[in-house]
Amino acid sequence: MPPGLTAVVLGLVSGRCRTGSGGSRKLNYVADELTSIDLISDVVRATPLALFSDIDGTLSPIVDDPSAARVPDEIIDHLRALAERGAMVALVTGRSLEVARRMVDLPGVAYAAAHGVDLWVDGRSVRPPVVEALGRAASRAIADLRSLEKRAGIAIEDKGFGLSVHYRQADDPNEAHAAVLAAIAASRAAGEFELHEGRMLVELRPKLGMNKGTAVAELVERFGAGAIICLGDDITDIDMFQAARRLGSDARPAVSVAARSDEADPSVLNSADYWVDGVDGIRWLLGEIVRAFPRRRP
Ligand SMILES: [Mg+2]
16 A cells, blocks of 8 residues: 555544644545655665656646746756666656757656656657657647637647647636637547646647656566656556556555645646645655665765
């Protein structure tokens, strides 16, 4: 049983919250706050460790202009340290591969971009032909939706195998949201994709049955992972959290940790084993994992 689930069961049985050092503070979530690395020491000390992380809202603070999002240097340093010590570090993101590799530019890191569709492993692309055809459909959908950008505060992000329409900067986000949905409904090419709602954005994603969870499963197998950590902050990361739970066992401990934010859907916190407070919490956690992670033998 994942440690978070154990905690929940214990909480239900005892009918009270665990508190104090090494314990956890309970908000109205199924997950517990992760206050000490000791709570997940079984995962951190098992090898080979695979660390899967979303980027936006998890490693990089959410900003008004998505193209201005940056991953703090300290977090990059922690990811580099883990990769150098033999952990598999994989960035599992809705961003395009190109943008993801620009945001976290580290050798030896794997990427599952475009929501797990576009994989980059061992320094090369792993992309089936059906995915290439999707790229052409995405270009047609973007052409259909381009006129949305005439409205102030709406921006389309080309993800190669899908797209995001951001409306965070619109004066009236509700009205912008309705306009985005209407434009998508009117586009035949957009109909070839699945519609997903995120934090102030609407996404069109491939209908391939591929998602962040299938990417985690594939990478766990490729890597022969002996332990799994998944980090995320938004609805699309729930697939990743569920994959961690499915793939985890006594022999291969797994844990998922959500970066809490006020604007994320509560289901994100209810799907993870633990939560920490936003990107700052993730930075703390990664530092703790680096400190606790065994160094590779020379
Ligand atoms: Mg995110």
